[in-house]
Amino acid sequence: MASQAMWQSPIAPGLSWYQASVGERPTYAALDGSRTCDVAIVGGGYTGLQAAYNLAKSGVSVVLIEAWRFGDGASGRNGGQLGTGQRWWPEELEEKIGYERSKALFDVAEAAKRHLLDFAREHQIEIDYVPGQLNVAHKASYERDYRENAEIAAERYDYPHLSFMDEKETQERLGSKRFRCGVRDVGTGHIHPLKLLIGLARVTANAGASIFEMTPAKAIRQSGGKVTIETEKGTITADRALIACNGHIGNLEPVTASHVMPIRSFIGATVPLDGYPDVLPGGEAVADSRFVVRYFRKFESRLLFGGREAYTADNPRDISQHIRRQIGEIYPDLKDIEITHAWGGSVGITMPRQLFVREVMPGVTSIGGYSGHGVMLSNYCGKLYAETVLGKTGDLDLFKSLDIPAFPGGARMRAPLLFLALSWFALRDKF
DSSP states (O other): OGGGOOOTTSSOOOOOOHHHHOOOOOOOOOOOEEEEEEEEEEOOOOHHHHHHHHHHHTTTTEEEEEOOOOTTSSSSSSSOOOOSSSSSOHHHHHHOOOOHHHHHHHHHHHHHHHHHHHHHTTTOOOOOOEEEEEEEEEGGGHHHHHHHHHHHHHHSSTTTEEEEOOOOOHHHHHHHHSSSEEEEEEEEEEEEEHHHHHHHHHHHHHHTEEEEOOOOEEEEEEEEEEEEEETTEEEEEEEEEEOOOOGGOOTTOHHHHHOOOEEEEEEEESSSOOTOOOTTTTEEEEEESSSSSOEEEEEEEEEEEEEEESSSSSSOOOOHHHHHHHHHOOGGGTTOOOOOEEEEEEEEEEETTSSSEEEETTTTTEEOOTTOOHHHHHHHHHHHHHHHHHOOOOOOOHTTTTTOOOOOOHHHHHHHHHHHHHHHHHHHOOO
């Protein structure tokens, strides 16, 4: 095998700056032989590993398998932003599901934020946390919505950490004239996602969970009160199982595949911006108001910029070219900036951009579809799943109660229909 420092994921294009910055990752064995356990977990991202850790530390026998290397999926390659609340603003959710449920989901997200930071602190995982996030509007007509968002968060959701930014403040904090207004969030921040994933895998193994990488699941079935997971070199037999594959579900389980759709998202890292002190002088992360969100931040003096999405399984030939063009729209002085690393991966989305949690067969729970808002929620949902297994009822039921419809079109047509729909929204962003 090639040096880990040069590792490129077989399931996503490009060597990430995260990988380059951490050097060689720890390796874990592939499963070789059959195992019996209390709980089997398919998927070694934040959700699966958090579930395995919390179960193992409570004395539950756990076997977890990951198809590739720990960190090759979205958990090790994402934008690193924690955000606040769910994928929708709380007042938007309130219109759909009522204040009581919207407030409960907001509170769960805040608990998820605390859990992530506390977990890293407790286990001495250096995640390079940087406080602050700016949510900015690319159209002046959004000003009223952004003003009301900050007011509603404080008055109705007990979250006093948002403040409205007028055009002048927005442009000063970004170092760009591209955006018209925004909201500053001092109650959240951004992290190095791969450092969290590496630390989480270490902690999970030390807790006694049996974790294996380079071990794809070939099939999963339930019979006679037991769940069986087939792999190339053995089977796992368990009392129950968790599917935590998110956008990498493939053909493993049809119910999840019909509700969680992968889309490609791409990020570029520039050379250090030593000569551009006006670019994000406060160090906050940024997400804009486009349906096809552009998200970026300055991290260790580099600009990490994500914004190009693709709604097919294909990867663009030159990620850097597309990312550089979008950077230039926001920062004209950086239109020719060198991009040292460019990478992509699959994000799992659902139709309503809300989390999918469901028992897809007896004893088998599937969790996924974080829709680009999963850094803190995925960690917390893994913990909540473990608590459910241990007999504690609570916050995971809030997600189970959400109405998550399947994508239309069946297995053959849902990807083309998604491409048409999201392409329309991307076009609307431009006009």
